[in-house]
Amino acid sequence: MSAIFTLDSLPSSFTDELKLPYRKYLKKGLIYSIILHICVVAAYGGAHYYQMYKQEQETKNIQQRIINVSLTDLEPPPSALDEETPPPKVEELTAPTKDLEALTPQPVAKEKADVETIKTQKELEEIKTPVSSTGDTGKFNYSGVVKIEDKKIEEKIIKKEITEEKEKTVYQSFEVEKAPECVNLQQVRSSMVYPPMAIEAQIEGKVTVKVLVDPSGNVIKIGSISGPEVFRDEVSSKSMQLQFTPGLQNGKPVKVWVTVPFSFKLN
Incomplete structure (x- = not known):
């Protein structure tokens, strides 16, 4: 028959020796487990706090970059005139230029001062500008009627307006x-x-x-x-x-x- 032993059947001295190391290791195990739990909780809390801090800093940086955008x-x-050609320039109407070369003396060099430039009678007759009977005064005053060909000027303006419309x-x-x-x-x-x-x-x-x-x-x-x-x-x-x-x-x-x-x- 097999023998079955219980703690009550063992001597008291033997059971006391078993309880001493059991209590000792139980106490150490409890201490180690408490320390380990504290470390795990602290690590989790630190990681969560770091993540929240990082997100807050990124949000502040984004808002700061947006605020710093200046006009x-x-x-x-x-412009409302983007890619539009400028309006046509209307030519100013001026009186035809007269030949004043015969009326205004031209300066010459000293060594050529004795050489005179004189127009021929034919060239003088071709000058239609009236000349003062008292001589050359150096000023040009013409009181006659200046004829301007309005038809040609109007044709030029119309052509420019048509060209402007085509270019736009x-x-x-x-x-x-x-x-x-x-x-x-x-x-x-x-x-x-x-x-x-x-x-x-x-x-x-x-x-x-x-x-x-x-x-x-x-x-x-x-x-x-x-x-x-x-x-x-x-x-x-x-x-x-x-x-x-x-x-x-x-x-x-x-x-x-x-x-x-x-x-x-x-x-």
């Missing part, structure tokens, strides 16, 4: 008979992605972009962009996807500058 860094809006190929939206209208604005707005940096900094705003629409209604050029800088890259990249109805001038499609607004709001 001098922004691109000036294009780009218009502002307020200059054309019918301005272009965007047909997919809502679709482009819904495709825009809110910049993560703006979400972290809780930034909202309105961005206005100026685009050049060709006669087919496509955007061929991005002009000036105004608004918060954090949204400009997204607006610039998506604005090329806009589609318009052609702008009309004199019944023909032309290139037109159009301004398009975009609003960014956090939900």
Whole structure:
């Protein structure tokens, strides 16, 4: 038969020897476990505090960069006369120049002072300007009627105006008979992605972009962009996807500058 021993059946001296090391190691185990738990909690709290501090610093840096944007860094809006040729210059009407060479003496060098320049009688007769009977006074006073060919001058002005109209190929939206209208604005707005940096900094705003629409209604050029800088890259990249109805001038499609607004709001 197998023997089964219990603590009660063992001698008391033997059980006391077993309890001493048991209590000793139990006490050490409890101390070590408490220290280990304290270290784990402290490490977790320190990591969480460091993460919060880092996020706060990044948010402050983003807001500081946005505040430091000055008006001098922004691109000036294009002038209303952008890509327009200057108005034609009207020639001033002046009286025909008379031959005054015979009336005004010309200075000569000293060594050639004895050489005189005298016009012939035929050349003097060809000069139609009246000459004073008292001699040459050095001044030109003509009281006659100056004839100007008005017809030729008017023809020149009309030709310049026609040339000016032909050269003008780009218009502002307020200059054309019918301005272009965007047909997919809502679709482009819904495709825009809110910049993560703006979400972290809780930034909202309105961005206005100026685009050049060709006669087919496509955007061929991005002009000036105004608004918060954090949204400009997204607006610039998506604005090329806009589609318009052609702008009309004199019944023909032309290139037109159009301004398009975009609003960014956090939900």
